[in-house]
Amino acid sequence: MKLRHHWVDFIDKLLIIRSESVKRLERILFVLLFLGFALTIYQIAFPKNESIHQIVNNFLRQVPRLAMFLYLGKWILETFVRKKVRLSDRQNLPDFVFFLILLSFNLLKHNFELFESEWFLYIILSVFFIVRLMREGSRVKHTILNPSLLFAVSFILLILAGTALLLIPAATTGELSLIDALFTSTSAVCVTGLAVVDTSTKFTGVGRDMLLFLIQIGGLGLMTFTNFFAILFQGGMSFKNHLILTNLIETDKPNSLFNTLAKIVVYTFILEFAGAVLIHFSFPNQLFTESSEAWNFSFFHAISAFCNAGFSTLPDGLFNINFRYNYIFQLIICFLVILGGIGFPVVIDIYESLKSFLTSLFRTLILRERFKFQARNLNVHTRLVFTSTVVLLVIGTILYYITEYNNTLLAHPTQYGKWVQAFFGSVTPRTAGFNTVDMGGLMQGTILIYLLLMWIGASPSSTGGGIKTTTFTIAISNIVALARGKDRVDLFRREIANSSIHRAFAVIFLSLLIIGLAVFLISIFEPQHNLTEIAFECFSAYSTVGLSLNLTSQLSNASKIVLIITMFLGRVGMFTLLFGIFRKDECTTYRYPKENILII
Numbered sequence: 001m002k003l004r005h006h007w008v009d010f011i012d013k014l015l016i017i018r019s020e021s022v023k024r025l026e027r028i029l030f031v032l033l034f035l036g037f038a039l040t041i042y043q044i045a046f047p048k049n050e051s052i053h054q055i056v057n058n059f060l061r062q063v064p065r066l067a068m069f070l071y072l073g074k075w076i077l078e079t080f081v082r083k084k085v086r087l088s089d090r091q092n093l094p095d096f097v098f099f100l101i102l103l104s105f106n107l108l109k110h111n112f113e114l115f116e117s118e119w120f121l122y123i124i125l126s127v128f129f130i131v132r133l134m135r136e137g138s139r140v141k142h143t144i145l146n147p148s149l150l151f152a153v154s155f156i157l158l159i160l161a162g163t164a165l166l167l168i169p170a171a172t173t174g175e176l177s178l179i180d181a182l183f184t185s186t187s188a189v190c191v192t193g194l195a196v197v198d199t200s201t202k203f204t205g206v207g208r209d210m211l212l213f214l215i216q217i218g219g220l221g222l223m224t225f226t227n228f229f230a231i232l233f234q235g236g237m238s239f240k241n242h243l244i245l246t247n248l249i250e251t252d253k254p255n256s257l258f259n260t261l262a263k264i265v266v267y268t269f270i271l272e273f274a275g276a277v278l279i280h281f282s283f284p285n286q287l288f289t290e291s292s293e294a295w296n297f298s299f300f301h302a303i304s305a306f307c308n309a310g311f312s313t314l315p316d317g318l319f320n321i322n323f324r325y326n327y328i329f330q331l332i333i334c335f336l337v338i339l340g341g342i343g344f345p346v347v348i349d350i351y352e353s354l355k356s357f358l359t360s361l362f363r364t365l366i367l368r369e370r371f372k373f374q375a376r377n378l379n380v381h382t383r384l385v386f387t388s389t390v391v392l393l394v395i396g397t398i399l400y401y402i403t404e405y406n407n408t409l410l411a412h413p414t415q416y417g418k419w420v421q422a423f424f425g426s427v428t429p430r431t432a433g434f435n436t437v438d439m440g441g442l443m444q445g446t447i448l449i450y451l452l453l454m455w456i457g458a459s460p461s462s463t464g465g466g467i468k469t470t471t472f473t474i475a476i477s478n479i480v481a482l483a484r485g486k487d488r489v490d491l492f493r494r495e496i497a498n499s500s501i502h503r504a505f506a507v508i509f510l511s512l513l514i515i516g517l518a519v520f521l522i523s524i525f526e527p528q529h530n531l532t533e534i535a536f537e538c539f540s541a542y543s544t545v546g547l548s549l550n551l552t553s554q555l556s557n558a559s560k561i562v563l564i565i566t567m568f569l570g571r572v573g574m575f576t577l578l579f580g581i582f583r584k585d586e587c588t589t590y591r592y593p594k595e596n597i598l599i600i
Helices: 002-045 050-080 093-108 118-137 147-166 178-189 205-220 222-234 239-249 254-280 291-306 327-341 344-365 380-404 415-427 444-456 469-483 498-525 531-542 557-572 574-581
Strands: none
Touching: 002 050, 002 118, 050 093, 050 118, 147 178, 147 205, 147 557, 178 205, 178 557, 205 254, 205 291, 254 291, 254 327, 254 344, 291 327, 327 380, 327 415, 344 380, 380 415, 380 444, 380 469, 444 531, 469 498, 498 531, 498 557, 498 574, 531 557, 557 574
C-alpha cells in the first residue's frame, strides 16, 4: 500500500514538472536545430580551410542523434506522464514520427552512400529546422497584432530573411550591395520580378535556389505554410490562429480550414510539377549540358510562372534566342500564369462543383443508382473572375495584335506565331512579368495597354497583384448602374453588397495615390529619364508585375527604396494595412441626418 502511495506521489510530482520539462526540451530542440541549420549555411556558403570544414561536419553529424533523443524524451513525457495514457494522441504523434525518421537515418547512414553524403545531412537538418520553425511560429500569441498587421509583418520578416540569405557569399558570383539584396528579396517575396542585377549571371545555383524558395513562400504567403504545417504536425491550432487564417484566406467554411489549406497547397504543387514536366519536354535537351540543369530550369520557370513572379534564369529572359520562337513553351508559361492568377477561392469552388457532379455520375454509372442532380452552381465571385479574365485576355490579345503587327510581330513569320505572341503579351502584364520581346521597342499604344492590364492585375486571393479583376469589374458595373439611374449593382442575378462596392473604389483610389506618389518621387530622383519609363516602372512595381522598359538597373538607391516600398504595398495591399492600423468603431448603429453633396 505504501509503495502505491509513493508511486502516486511520484506521478503527481512528474505531472507538476511535466509541462516545464516539455517546454525546456522544446527550447533545447529549437536551439539545436537552429544551430545545425546555421552551421549548414556556414558550410555551404562561406569559404574555410579543410580542418574547420571537417570539425563543423563532425558536429553536424551529431545533431540528428541528439535531436532523436530529444524527440523521444518529449514524446515519452507527453504520452506517458499523464493521468490517462493515449498512444494515438494526434498532437504528440508527430514527435514519435520524427524520432523514427531520425532513428532510421542514424541506423542506415553507414549502409547507404546517399545517407552518408554531406548534402543529404544538410537537407535533413534544414528540413527539420524549417518544420520546427513553422511549428513554433504557429504558437506565437497574437495579442497585439491583428490579422492584417500580422500578414504584413510576415512579409517583412520574410523579406529581411531573404536579404540575409542573398548576402551570403556563395549565393552570388560577386559582391552584392545591401540595397540590391533588399530589392531582389522584396521582388522575389512580393512575386514581382523586377531585377536590378542579372539573375542568370549574378546568382549561383545556391542563390537561384534561395530565390526560388522566396518566390514559392511569397506566392502562397508565409501564413498559409505556417498554419498548414501547424495543423499537419500539431494536430490542430489555437482558436485565435484559426480565426486569423480564416480572415486572411476569406473562406466561408471556417470549420474546414485544414481542407482548404490542403487544397491550396496540393493544387499549387501539382500544377507546378505538371508545368515543370511539360516545360522540360518543350525544348531540346541540347540546350543544357546536363539533365539536372534542364530540370532545374524547368522547375524554376514553372514555379516562377505559377507564382506570377516573372524571374527567369535566362540572360535575356524569355526573349532569349533559344526560346523566343518556342511557342509551345510560351503557351505553357501562359497557362501556368493564368491558373496561378485566377485565385484559390475560384479553384476551390470549381473543385466542389466538379466533385458534386462526378460523385453523382459515378454512383449512376457504377452503382446503378438514379442520377441525383445537385444544384450546386458556381458562386458570383467565380463567375465574375472567369468573365473578367476571359474578356481581358481576349481584348488584350486583339489590341496587342493590332498595335504590334507592324512592329515586334514582324519577327514572327507565321500567323500562329503572331497570335501566340499577342496572347503572351496579353497574359504577361497581368502580374506575370515575363517578356518575349524587347520591352524598349514597344509602341506607345502597347505601353498604354500594358499600363491598364498591369493596374488591373490578377484575381483576389491569388499569387498575382494589381487592384484585382473583381475590383475593376465592380467599379465599371457601378458606373453603368449609376448611368442607368439604378441605386444598386446587379451581377449574375445577384445584388452586390454596398460594402464590396465601397471597398472597390477605396482600393482604386489608394492604388492611384500610391502609384502617383511613387512616380512623383522617382521623377525627382531620376530627372534624366522620361515620365513614361518611370510611370511604367511604378505601375509594374505596385501591381507586382516585373516588366520594365529597361530602367530598373539604372535607378539610384533612393529610387530603389521607393520601388521596394511600392512593391511591398502592392503585394500586401494598402487597404490591408489601413485595416490593421485603424481600429474598428465599437458602435456603428447610430445614424446622422443625410445630406446630398454636389458631385457633378
